[in-house]
Amino acid sequence: xxxxxxxxxxxxALVASILGGAICGxxxxxxxxxxxxxxxxxxxxxxxxxxxxxxxLHVNPLLCAIIxxxxxxxxxxxxxxxxxxxxxxxxxxxxxxxxxxxxxxMGMIKxxxxxxxxxxxxxxxxxxxxxxxxxxxxxxxxxxxxxxLYKEIKAVLFNRxxxxxxxxxxxxxxxxxxxxxxxxxxxxxxxxxxxxxFSLIVNPPSxxxxxxxxxxxxxxxxxxxxxxxxxxxxxxxxxFNVPSGAVIIIASSVIFGLCLVxxxxxxxxxxxxxKT
Amino acid sequence: MTxxxxxxxxxxxxxxxxxxKNISLSISAGxxxxxxxxxxxxxxxxxxxxxxxxxxxxxxxxxxxxxxNALNINRFRKEIGYVPQQMDIDPRMPISxxxxxxxxxxxxxxxxxxxxxxxxxxxxxICELVNIGHLLEKPIGHLSGGEKQKVSIARALAQExxxxxxxxxTANLDPRAQCEITELIERIYTQEKLTIMFxxxxxxxxxxxxxxxxxxxxxxIVASGRIDExxxxxxxxxxxxxxxxxxxxxxxx
Numbered sequence: 001x002x003x004x005x006x007x008x009x010x011x012x013a014l015v016a017s018i019l020g021g022a023i024c025g026x027x028x029x030x031x032x033x034x035x036x037x038x039x040x041x042x043x044x045x046x047x048x049x050x051x052x053x054x055x056x057l058h059v060n061p062l063l064c065a066i067i068x069x070x071x072x073x074x075x076x077x078x079x080x081x082x083x084x085x086x087x088x089x090x091x092x093x094x095x096x097x098x099x100x101x102x103x104x105x106m107g108m109i110k111x112x113x114x115x116x117x118x119x120x121x122x123x124x125x126x127x128x129x130x131x132x133x134x135x136x137x138x139x140x141x142x143x144x145x146x147x148x149l150y151k152e153i154k155a156v157l158f159n160r161x162x163x164x165x166x167x168x169x170x171x172x173x174x175x176x177x178x179x180x181x182x183x184x185x186x187x188x189x190x191x192x193x194x195x196x197x198f199s200l201i202v203n204p205p206s207x208x209x210x211x212x213x214x215x216x217x218x219x220x221x222x223x224x225x226x227x228x229x230x231x232x233x234x235x236x237x238x239x240f241n242v243p244s245g246a247v248i249i250i251a252s253s254v255i256f257g258l259c260l261v262x263x264x265x266x267x268x269x270x271x272x273x274x275k276t
Numbered sequence: 277m278t279x280x281x282x283x284x285x286x287x288x289x290x291x292x293x294x295x296x297k298n299i300s301l302s303i304s305a306g307x308x309x310x311x312x313x314x315x316x317x318x319x320x321x322x323x324x325x326x327x328x329x330x331x332x333x334x335x336x337x338x339x340x341x342x343x344x345n346a347l348n349i350n351r352f353r354k355e356i357g358y359v360p361q362q363m364d365i366d367p368r369m370p371i372s373x374x375x376x377x378x379x380x381x382x383x384x385x386x387x388x389x390x391x392x393x394x395x396x397x398x399x400x401x402i403c404e405l406v407n408i409g410h411l412l413e414k415p416i417g418h419l420s421g422g423e424k425q426k427v428s429i430a431r432a433l434a435q436e437x438x439x440x441x442x443x444x445x446t447a448n449l450d451p452r453a454q455c456e457i458t459e460l461i462e463r464i465y466t467q468e469k470l471t472i473m474f475x476x477x478x479x480x481x482x483x484x485x486x487x488x489x490x491x492x493x494x495x496x497i498v499a500s501g502r503i504d505e506x507x508x509x510x511x512x513x514x515x516x517x518x519x520x521x522x523x524x525x526x527x528x529x
Contacts, residue, residue, distance in 0.1 A: 210368075
C-alpha cells in the first residue's frame with residue numbers, strides 16, 4: 001500500500017491535496033460567512049474563460065486566468081457597491097458574462113478541445129512541480145493575509161457596514177477577499193477543475209459552520225475538512241481509477257451531510273412537563 | 277460653546293428620494309439630544325451622515341470643527357460610536373458576544389495589530405458598565421432583542437468614542453427592556469460624558485437627563501432646541517399629522 005508514496009506524481013498530489021484543501025477551507029470561510037457562495041462559481045468560470053483565451057492566443061493560460069479573475073473581482077465589488085445591488089446579483093451577472101465568453105472561446109478552438117476540457121475537470125494526479133509552486137505561493141499569501149488582518153476580516157465577515165462604521169477600510173478588504181478567492185480558484189483549476197472547485201470552497205466551511213460557534217474553530221475545521229476531502233478523493237481516484245476532482249467533491253459533500261446530521265446546532269431542547 | 281457636530285446646508289438623496297433637504301444644525305459637546313419624527317423623516321440618514329456612512333450630495337459636515345471628507349472620515353469614525361437599528365443575525369453565527377464587543381476596539385487598535393492588555397481591560401470595564409458579563413461566552417445569534425441592543429451599545433462604547441449615535445435603541449423591545457436601555461443611556465451619559473444623539477419614538481420614556489431635541493419631518497428640521505420648547509402640542513401634532521399631547525416633563529431638575 002505504502003509503496004505508492006514512492007512515486008513523484010503521488011507525492012505531488014499529496015502536497016497539492018494538503019495545500020489545495022487548506023486554502024479552499026480558508027477562503028471558503030470568507031465566502032460562506034459573507035453569504036456569497038456563488039462567487040466561487042463566477043470566479044472559476046472567469047478563470048476558465050481566461051485559460052481558454054490563453055490557449056487561443058498562445059499565452060500562459062494560468063496568467064490569463066488570473067487576469068480574468070482579477071477583472072471579475074474588479075467588476076463584482078463596484079457593481080454591488082456603486083450600483084447598489086445585492087452582491088449575489090452582481091456575482092450572477094459576472095458569472096453569466098464570463099460563461100458566455102468561455103463558450104465563445106471554446107467555439108473558437110479548432111480541432112480537439114482536450115486541453116481546454118482539462119481546466120473543467122482537472123486532475124490532481126498529473127499536476128507539475130510548477131503547479132505546486134504556484135499553489136504554495138497563493139497558500140502563503142492567503143495565510144499571511146488572514147494572520148495579519150484577522151480581526152479586520154472578522155469584522156467584515158460579521159457585518160460590512162459595521163466594519164466601516166468602526167473605522168476599518170472595509171471596501172478595500174472586501175475587494176481583497178474577493179480577489180484572493182479568485183486567485184485560489186485559478187490556481188486550483190488544474191487540480192480540482194473549474195467545474196468542481198466551487199464545491200470545495202463551499203462544502204468544507206459549510207460543514208464546519210454546523211459544528212461550532214467559534215470562528216477560529218470554524219477555520220480549523222474547514223481546513224481539516226478541505227484537506228480530508230482532497231486526500232480521500234486522491235486515495236479513491238488512485239484505487240478505482242476514477243476522476244479525482246469528482247471524488248474530492250463527493251467526499252466533501254458526504255462530510256457536509258454527516259456534519260449536518262450530527263450538528264449540535266440542530267439539537268432541540270425538550271420541555272418536560274412535571275407530573276404533580 | 278464647543279460644537280462636536282456641525283452640519284451646514286446638507287442634502288442627501290437616495291435615487292428619487294431626497295432624505296435630507298438642505299438641513300443645518302449644531303450639536304454642542306456633551307449634550308444628550310433626542311431625534312424625533314415620523315417614519316421616513318430622515319432620522320437614520322441624519323445619523324449616518326454624521327458618521328460618514330451616508331453620502332452627502334451637497335453641504336458640509338464638520339466633526340470636532342474639522343470638515344469631513346472621504347480621506348479623513350475613517351479617523352473620525354473611530355471617535356464615533358454607532359448603534360444601528362436591530363440587525364438580523366443568524367442564530368448559528370460562529371461569533372461570541374465578547375468577540376462583538378471587542379470588535380469595537382479594532383478601528384482604534386489599527387491594522388496588522390492584535391488586541392493588547394489595555395484593549396481587554398477596556399472591554400471588561402464596558403461589559404461591566406452595560407451589565408452583560410453573564411452573556412460574554414454566548415453566541416451573538418442566541419440573544420434576545422434587548423440583550424442584542426445592550427451588546428451593540430457595549431460594542432460602540434468599546435471604541436471609547438467622543439460621540440455616540442443610537443438609532444432607535446428601544447425599537448421592538450418589551451417595556452422592561454425599553455426601561456433598561458433608557459436607564460443605560462442615562463448611565464453612559466453620566467459616567468462617560470459623551471455627546472449622545474439617539475433616535476426614538478418613545479416620547480414618554482426619554483432619559484431624564486435629555487434636555488435637547490430635534491424634530492424632523494420629510495427631510496426638514498422642523499424644530500430644534502430645549503426639549504420643553506420643542507415638545508409642544510402644536511409642533512408634535514404638526515410632524516405626526518394628528519393631535520398628540522406633549523409628554524409630561526420634569527427634566528434636569
